[in-house]
Amino acid sequence: MTLTELRYLVNLDKERHFGRAAERSFVSQPTLSVAVKKLEDELGVTLFERNRGEAKPTAVGERIITQARRVLAESKLIEDLAREGRDELNGPLRFGAIYTVGPYLLPGLVPLLRERAPLMPLVIEENFTAKLLEQLRDNELDVAILALPVDLTGLAAWAVYDEDFVVLIPSDHHWAKEKQVPARQLAGEPLLLLGPGHCFREQVIEACPKCVEPDGDGPRPQSGSSLETIRHMVVGGLGITVLPRASVENRAQDPGHLLAKPFVPPSPNRRIALVWRKSWPRRKAIAVLRQAILDSGMKGVSYLPGAELQEDGKH
Numbered sequence: 001m002t003l004t005e006l007r008y009l010v011n012l013d014k015e016r017h018f019g020r021a022a023e024r025s026f027v028s029q030p031t032l033s034v035a036v037k038k039l040e041d042e043l044g045v046t047l048f049e050r051n052r053g054e055a056k057p058t059a060v061g062e063r064i065i066t067q068a069r070r071v072l073a074e075s076k077l078i079e080d081l082a083r084e085g086r087d088e089l090n091g092p093l094r095f096g097a098i099y100t101v102g103p104y105l106l107p108g109l110v111p112l113l114r115e116r117a118p119l120m121p122l123v124i125e126e127n128f129t130a131k132l133l134e135q136l137r138d139n140e141l142d143v144a145i146l147a148l149p150v151d152l153t154g155l156a157a158w159a160v161y162d163e164d165f166v167v168l169i170p171s172d173h174h175w176a177k178e179k180q181v182p183a184r185q186l187a188g189e190p191l192l193l194l195g196p197g198h199c200f201r202e203q204v205i206e207a208c209p210k211c212v213e214p215d216g217d218g219p220r221p222q223s224g225s226s227l228e229t230i231r232h233m234v235v236g237g238l239g240i241t242v243l244p245r246a247s248v249e250n251r252a253q254d255p256g257h258l259l260a261k262p263f264v265p266p267s268p269n270r271r272i273a274l275v276w277r278k279s280w281p282r283r284k285a286i287a288v289l290r291q292a293i294l295d296s297g298m299k300g301v302s303y304l305p306g307a308e309l310q311e312d313g314k315h
Contacts, residue, residue, distance in 0.1 A: 003075055005039050006068040008032050009047065010138070013065045018053050073139040073279075080281050088284040089117040095289075096125045096132040096144030100200045100227055101272060104250040105145070108296035117288050129199040136277060143276040143286060145293075147199050150275065152311060157273040158286065159307035160293050163300065165207065165268040166248055166260045168231065169240045173259070180264045183207050190239030192230045195223040200270075204242045207268035234258060244270065249300035272301075278311060 012021040012032070022029040040047050047061035057065055097105065102124070110122060125132070125141060133150060135141040148157065167181045175181055187210035194201040201223075205211060211221055222239065224230035230241045235257050248260045274290055294303050 001039060001042060003072065005035050006072055008035050009039070009065050009068050010072065012036060012048065012055050013057055013061075016055050018050075018055060021055070069138060076139050077279060077281070087119070088282040089288060090119045092123045093120050093282075093285055093289065094125070094140070094142040095122045096127060096135060096141045096146075098129055098132065098144075098146055098199065099126055100194075100198070100244055100247065101145055101147075102126045103228075104244075104246045105293065105296065105298055107250075108298055109292055112296055113289065113292045116292060117285070120285060120288075128197045130197070133275075136275065139277070142280060142282070143274055143289065145272060146275050147203065147270045148273050152275070154278060155275050155311070156278045157275045157310045158290060159271055159273040159304045159310075160290060161298075161301040161303045162269055162271050163302070164245050164262065165204070165242050165270075166245050166262055167240060168234055168243050168248065169259050169261060170234060170237060171257055171259055173240065175261060176259055178261060181261045182264045183268060184210070186240075186242070187211050191221040192233050192239045192241040193221045193223055194227070194230070195225060200244065203268065203270055207242070207263075231258070242268075245300035246298055250298055271304075273307075273310075 008021070008025055008027075011024045012018065015021040015024055018033055019029050022032040025032055036048065043064070045060050045064075046058050047064060048055040048057055106124065113120070113122065125135065127135070129146055129150060132141065132144040132146060133155075136144055137154060145160070146157075148159065150157070167175070167186070169175055186208040191208075191211050193204060193211075222233075224233055227243060227247050231243075233239070234241055243260070245260075274286060274293075276286060294305055
């Protein structure tokens, strides 16, 4: 039994398909299939049920795959501990970001971090919160930037900044001359939201529950795949939307087309934090990354230089 074979098991469990698992493992499908069958013969049990390329773990397979994840995480920890003994800032940093943060943070962060830690390039993954948390726990990422609260079981979090939400409207909207917008009034407007799976969608709904309640007075929200797509939909006259302030203030403006209006206080907002496995040893890398974010010059946020660490599900 080898670590490579254990990685094949984990990847096959993720994809539930031999072809896709082989692509994920950077090998041919026959190579992966032979390796999995060899491991099954060695262990004397069937790990996956097969059906025309599809694969579903058996009951014992699920238990073995869970243990394989632990073994792979511990083996990676050995590498990280060795790196820590040399230089915590030497080696790639696998960095995850939610879709509503990455495009507005990374342009200022990446060059600054390269200047301060030239031997620690960022390997960047943008994804949904749930997927990034899964990748953190599976040791596929080292650290991610997420909106709190999240389940911190086995993880640590270090808040970086708070960010208000704003209402984005066309320049000819009837709110164009308003200085602030009450959150409750969103329910009477055609509202554009991110699709299910985006944590920001849920945060907007929390600020205005009647926007999606079946007995609400206004039209049902429409969905877009990204903040930028929704921005174009607003320009096109399909409705209005709510955005994190940084997504408005850290991009080229749309002269004459869109207006960003603050909410009547208290404004809906979110807290953004770095999250990582508590067992991950490169704490200096976390500190350098966080300081680079604080110094990156991103506009529209309130930085939290004195924030404390959070662990084990405490928010």
